[in-house]
Amino acid sequence: MSTPRANAPRAGTPQTNAPQANAPRANAPRSLGDLQHSIEGCRRCPLAETRTNIVFGVGNPQAEVMFIGEAPGEKEDLGAEPFIGAAGQYLNSLLLLAGLRREEIYIANVLKCRPPGNRDPRPEEIEACTPYLREQVRAIAPPILVTLGRFATQFILKTDRGITNLRGQVHLTGPFSVLPIFHPAAAIYDRSKEPVMEADFRLLGRLLTTRRSEQRKRGEQAGSAERGERGEQAGSAERAGRGERGEQAGEGPANAPLTGPSKRAEGELGGAPAQ
Numbered sequence: 001m002s003t004p005r006a007n008a009p010r011a012g013t014p015q016t017n018a019p020q021a022n023a024p025r026a027n028a029p030r031s032l033g034d035l036q037h038s039i040e041g042c043r044r045c046p047l048a049e050t051r052t053n054i055v056f057g058v059g060n061p062q063a064e065v066m067f068i069g070e071a072p073g074e075k076e077d078l079g080a081e082p083f084i085g086a087a088g089q090y091l092n093s094l095l096l097l098a099g100l101r102r103e104e105i106y107i108a109n110v111l112k113c114r115p116p117g118n119r120d121p122r123p124e125e126i127e128a129c130t131p132y133l134r135e136q137v138r139a140i141a142p143p144i145l146v147t148l149g150r151f152a153t154q155f156i157l158k159t160d161r162g163i164t165n166l167r168g169q170v171h172l173t174g175p176f177s178v179l180p181i182f183h184p185a186a187a188i189y190d191r192s193k194e195p196v197m198e199a200d201f202r203l204l205g206r207l208l209t210t211r212r213s214e215q216r217k218r219g220e221q222a223g224s225a226e227r228g229e230r231g232e233q234a235g236s237a238e239r240a241g242r243g244e245r246g247e248q249a250g251e252g253p254a255n256a257p258l259t260g261p262s263k264r265a266e267g268e269l270g271g272a273p274a275q
């Protein structure tokens, strides 16, 4: 039996709010179902010869957070689902530190097919496979992307920098806040990484709390502006009837950006908002 990915990480394994991220777009992306259907039987790279199953991705299609791993391991290849082996169990426990449950998130990999023996993804495999990931990200349009490990991070942020350098900071790219984190398998292999993993998942929790409270505030302000406007319209109609002068309506919606440690990056998904 080949070594499970979780126990055998490869040597060297080691940023705004997204106002448009969940909004409907004129140029709508394909649905996840259509996309999944379209990649059945994919033969874009030689991994098609050795895989058991394509591991498309799983989870909430409207997730606030999308996790991106590297490639399926043995269990995932057999079960056709990402992160169901040891790394997945560990990931599930880390999610709780961020106040997340597995069913709330969406999770997918850079590669949809298992590299034999869990070797590193090859550049040509990444090139062949990542159009699928790009479409997944566009379909879900999550405000937050968590990249697990070097390959996902370097692909999304379009950088050669190492994960050790990038992890634990929010990088802003296009409408996405990207939080790189060590791959869970790396921390299973090297237990000294556990505290850092835990700190990064707590940071994710804070990011979510901040984002949600800002969203709530914007909702309240928009609501009070709308109420103010309705009151103003009703009042001015009434005053017009009585020949009185109108008053100022309520406050407009705030545009507070997402706060937290962040860096602006020209990533894979940077520039134009997802479409």
Ligand code: URA
Binding pocket: 005, 006, 069, 070, 071, 072, 073, 076, 081, 082, 083, 084, 085, 087, 088, 109, 185
């Ligand atoms: N490691 C990954 O990167 N992805 C999986 O789905 C499982 C292990």
